[in-house]
Amino acid sequence: MTLFSxxxxxxxxxxxxxxxxxxxxxxxxxxxxxxxxxxxxxxxVGPLALAPALLSAVAALVIHWTQRHRYGTQSAGIARxxxxxxxxxxxWLMTLVTVLAVLGIGAIWxx
Amino acid sequence: MTSPEDAVTPSRGRLASRLLAGGREPDPRxxxxxxxxxxxxxxxxxxxxxxGIAVEAFTGSVFDPLTRKVAGSGLLLIAALLATTAGxxxxxxERAMRQGRPLPLPLLVPVLATGGAVVAVVLFVFILMxxx
Numbered sequence: 001m002t003l004f005s006x007x008x009x010x011x012x013x014x015x016x017x018x019x020x021x022x023x024x025x026x027x028x029x030x031x032x033x034x035x036x037x038x039x040x041x042x043x044x045v046g047p048l049a050l051a052p053a054l055l056s057a058v059a060a061l062v063i064h065w066t067q068r069h070r071y072g073t074q075s076a077g078i079a080r081x082x083x084x085x086x087x088x089x090x091x092w093l094m095t096l097v098t099v100l101a102v103l104g105i106g107a108i109w110x111x
Numbered sequence: 112m113t114s115p116e117d118a119v120t121p122s123r124g125r126l127a128s129r130l131l132a133g134g135r136e137p138d139p140r141x142x143x144x145x146x147x148x149x150x151x152x153x154x155x156x157x158x159x160x161x162x163g164i165a166v167e168a169f170t171g172s173v174f175d176p177l178t179r180k181v182a183g184s185g186l187l188l189i190a191a192l193l194a195t196t197a198g199x200x201x202x203x204x205e206r207a208m209r210q211g212r213p214l215p216l217p218l219l220v221p222v223l224a225t226g227g228a229v230v231a232v233v234l235f236v237f238i239l240m241x242x243x
Contacts, residue, residue, distance in 0.1 A: 016143045023147045030157040037164040074143060083139035085205050087127040090149055094198030097156050101191035104160060105184045108167050 009075035017074035021067055027093070028063045031056050034100065044111040052103050059096050130202055134209030145204050152197030159190035189226070193219065 010017060035056030041049040070086075077083025167183030174182065196219050203215045 012140070014140065016140050020143045020147055023150045027150045027154055027157075030154045030161075034157045034161045037161045040164055040168045074139075077139045078143075081139060082136050083142050084124050085127050085131060085142050086146060087124065087130050087202075090146070090198055090201050091126070093150075093153055094194050097153055097160070097194035098191045101156070101160050101163075101187045101194065104164055104187045105191075108163075108180050108184045108187070 009072065010078040012078045016078055017071050020074055021071045024063055024067060024070065028060045031060045031063070035060070038100075038104070038107075041107050041111055045107075049107075052100055055096070056100065059093070131205050131209055134206070134211070137205075137208035141208055142205070145201055145208070148204075149197050149201040152193060152200070156190045156193040156197065159186050159193065163187040163190060193223075 035053040038049055038052040038056075066089075074083055163183045163186030166186060167179050170179055170182075200215070200217060200219075206212075207214050
């Protein structure tokens with residue numbers, strides 16, 4: 001099967017699944033940049049500074065690995081006019097960013 | 112009672128059923144738009160997070176150590192506040208859409224706008240007053 005004969009997963013002219021998946025991609029990139037910023041404390045605390053960076057990197061990988069599934073689910077949801085709200089993804093990302101910010105505050109005052 | 116439509120469409124999921132109980136499923140486009148709005152807030156929060164660390168790390172020639180720490184951790188505090196607020200706002204909007212209520216106002220927008228304007232004015236004055 002060639003690319004041109006592939007069936008579209010949805011017919012939404014607003015390309016909602018594409019836009020949402022790209023929005024996750026942009027967030028992933030922002031997460032990687034933020035992860036790198038934590039290496040600023042490597043000189044002060046050594047390998048411990050890698051912990052938040054690794055945490056962010058793992059989160060970025062999880063986002064990347066779930067992108068295909070996310071696109072499929074959202075496209076199917078648009079096609080059947082009902083999509084499942086991704087409460088898990090929202091909760092873990094909210095928690096991760098909050099924890100990173102708190103870790104940053106701790107690092108500023110206690111290093 | 113389960114309608115034939117419910118039998119073929121996915122359920123809300125265990126967590127979503129608990130957090131977003133009741134009401135009717137909204138247009139899927141609105142749900143995805145809400146998710147993108149949440150992600151936009153998260154990126155704003157991450158930008159503040161990276162900015163806060165950068166202020167603390169790279170402004171040694173401009174600010175004294177205490178000012179650097181206060182400015183950096185202030186930005187990180189706003190980042191934490193933004194991320195938490197973004198999650199709760201996502202949930203409130205999802206609930207409002209399911210129950211046919213008006214969408215809640217983003218209270219953080221005027222706070223951020225005012226804060227940004229104040230910081231800009233303070234920096235402007237600081238640059239003007241700074242001895243050459």
